Amino acid sequence: MRPTPNPALRIDRLSVEFSASGNRKLFEKPATFKALSDVSLTIRHGEVLGLIGESGSGKTTLGKAIVGLTETSAGGIQVNGQNIDPSNSPERLNLARQVQMVFQDPYSSLHPRKTIGRILSEPFLIQKTASGPELGDRVDALLRRVGLSPDHAARYPQQFSGGQRQRIAIARAIANDPPVIIADEPVSALDVSVQAQILNLLDDLRAKQNMAMLFISHDLSVVRHLCQHIAVMYLGRIVEIGPAKEMTAAAAHPYTAALMSAAPRVKARNRAQAAPIVLSGDVPSHAAIPSGCPFRTRCWLFEQKGCPARCRTEVPKLATLPDGRQSACLFPDEAARPMQPAAVACG
Template sequence: MTAPLYDITNVSKRFRIGSRLSAQGVRTLQAVDGVSLSIMPGETLGLVGESGCGKSTLGRCLSRLYDINEGALVFDGSDISHLSTRQMRPVRRKIQMVFQDPYASLNPRRRVQDLIAEPLRIHLKLSDAQVKDRVAGLLEQVGLLPDHAARYPHEFSGGQRQRIGIARAIALDPKMVILDEPVSALDVSVQAQIVNLLADLQDRLKLTYLFIAHDLSVVRQVSTRIAVMYLGSIVELGDADQIFSQPAHPYTQALISAVPKPIYAGGVARNRIILTGDVPSPINPPSGCRFHTRCPFVQEKCRKERPALLPLLDGRVVACHFPLNTSSAV
């Protein structure tokens, strides 16, 4: 059996917010709450959930831009959970990130040549001529022209800027790229071009993706498997087709019911389920099942006992006392 490229076990991340001088004092916000998942080599794992559910924080924990409070991160066979910045250096080459807003993540005062060359200069000892060649090759791989190297980020469209962000991310020949809402800020037609580029690069460079998005229709197009996150935890994870055709968690069902119908591609069209109530605060999460304050199927047990993430017969895992496809429960 193939070993996972990235094994994530029970990872939690908390932020301390407020100050001792403020009315509410210092409080703890649990942004990521005991997440476990395995990412297989070559797959695209889609990570979805409403705004604020902890997707970006989890992505940043996995690329070790954030230290984790609990849990274990085993990447490519090595435990990287608590490596120092220096020890992380060789690993950083292998796990890269692409962000939603390429403009914010590219220094506006630097030319594209230097922006793409930066990771090459930091990590590889290349001559100036080698760096120049490599930058030209990278621009070509992401569909830009050699002339673009001399320009500044403001001289590009949003889609082109995302191409520059992608060129930077693949410059060091990574194994895994964490894509945090890579197309959310782009027009629909440009989104499709970037999605195609990412698919093409994945094939050519044998990349593994974690594709974070709140837009399920985009995730549906690109993902092999999908993980659904709610208030810092994974509530359902499995094959993308299974999750779309037969969501087992009531939250997944509600998210999918909001996706325009053509996306079902053979699945069953449903009435839209409107979730009532606000997303609870990760500072003071509800007791029992974190979703019980909004779940249309809530029962007494849900308010008291937190459901564990357990497997169904079809291989998916779901955290619900009363999953919707009970016939496939183990």
């Protein structure tokens, strides 16, 4: 029997704590809050996992923790079955070989005084994978891989449009063919017509090079298009994770249902099927996470069910449902759509 291949990326109960600045006495220990609590997920080779959630939900923190830009307080990261410790500096170089990141803003993530050729030769020089005359050829090949021309190597970032810059940032990330790419809102700064070019490029990398990708985005239609699996975050926790198709068809967490319904739809036919569930209020601050289920203060299902006491007292754990996906709701079967307009106000 062949052993099952290791997933490209496995995150196991990862937590990140930040200390809250604010009024405190001298020598008093600063209060901490959990920006990420017990986040676990796996991404297989040739698979894109979409990570969605609102500002402050911890999406970017998770991406940064994986590449070692943020210190973790607990949990483990495995790439291709091997443990990686981002805080251990000799291992950093190895980590950079395995996991690369593409950032949101292609205007600030490229050095303005370096030519594209110089920017793109750095990954080879740092990893010692190419040098001398071979280096130029590798850079040319890299530019071609992302749909640019080798003539572009002599230019500076400001001579390129936003879409082209994002191609350069992607080229830098894939230079040494890392098995895992973390893409943090890579198309959010781009116009629709250009965004499609980048999405197709990322999809090619996944399909042809078998790369695994964590795709962080707040744009659901983009995630639905590109990703095979989706994880939904709320206040530093994953509240639902599963195959994209099933999750868009019927959510197993009321927050997912609200997010999906709030995504603007172009076609009238699709709009009629999904009248938006308008959630009340804002995301609570990390310093004041509600007791029990963190989502209950905005939850339509909590209201619809007449404010069950369990939601106030029990912190729901991610539980596996019969169809294989996981939800952190006590009533996952009822979370797909509201039965009636929610009217009860729960204190």
